[in-house]
Amino acid sequence: MQQDGLILELQQGNEKAFERIYQLYSESTYGIIFSIVKDEGIAEEVLQDVFMKIWNNASSYSPDKGRFFTWILNIARNASIDKIRSKSYKNKKQNLKADNFVDILEHKSNFSATIDAIGIKKYINILEPVCKKLIDFLFFKGFTQKETAEELGMPLGTVKTRNRVCIQKLREIVA
Template sequence: MYAQSLFGVIHAFVKNKAQAEDVLQEVMVKIWQKIDTYDASKGRFYTWIVNIARNAAIDKYRSKAYKKERENLSTNNFVDVIEGSYNLGKLTNAIGIKAFKEKLKPKCIKIIDLLFYKGFTHKEAAENLSIPLGTLKTRNRACINELRTLLDIK
C-alpha cells in the first residue's frame, strides 16, 4: 500500500532504480521489525514510515560504497530527467506534498528541496544558498511552521 510513495522518497536520493528498490526492500523489513516502536501519540503511521525511508535513502546516498560507485559511472547516469513508467514528479504528487510545497515562498521551496528532497546537511545547504548556517536554520524552522499551517498540523 505504501510502496509507491516510499519508492518516490527513496528515488529522490538514490537515482538508480535498482538501488532504490533495494533500499525500499530494506525499509520494508525495517518497518516490519520495528513496528512495536511506533507510537500513535507521536504522529501518524505514514509520517513514521516516510521518515524511516528518507533516513535509509540518505544513509545510502552518503555511504562510501555509493559514492565510490558513482565515481565510475558515465555522464549519462547524471541526467536530471527521469524516464520510464516511474515518474518521480507523479510519485511525489501522489503523496500530496507537491501541492503544499508550491504554496510556500520561493526561499522556503529552495530550503526544503535542499534539506528534505536532496538530502543536504544544514551546512551544505547554507553553503549552496550562500547564507550563514544560523540564518538557514532559522528560515528552515519558519518554513516548516508555514508548512504546518498550510497542512493544519499542530
C-alpha cells in the same frame, strides 16, 4: 480489513498483513527513495531495507505520533539519506554526470511526484520559492544544512534560520 486492523496485525507479526502493507505502500515509498538516491538498483536495495525495518520495528509505530504512511516515509527518507552518505555510495557516485544535479524544483517532475506521493503538494506550493528550495534540498534530496548552504550560496546560519521559519510556515498551513 481497515488500515488500523491491518497495522495491528502487522504489529502482531502477521505476514499476510505485512504483504498487504507492502502492496499498498511499496510504490510510493520507492518513489521517495528514488528521488533521493537517483539510482534504480540502489533504490530497490533501500526499499528492501525499509520494509525489513517496518517489519522489525512495527511495534514502535504509534498512531498518536502521526499517520502510518508518514512513519513509513520517515523510515524511507532516513534510510535513503544514510545510503547516500555512506562511503560506498559516495565512491560509486564520484563520477556522476552534471544532469544528476539539476535542481528538481525547476524541472518539477521528481519534486512534484515526491510531494504528491506524501500529499503535501498543495501546502508546499503555497510557500515562497526560498522555502521550496530549502525543503527540496534538506528533506527530499537529503542534503545537510552545510551542503545546502554551499549549493545555495547562503551562510549556514541563514539556512538554519530560514529552514526553521519555512518549517514553521508549513506547520501553520497544514494545521
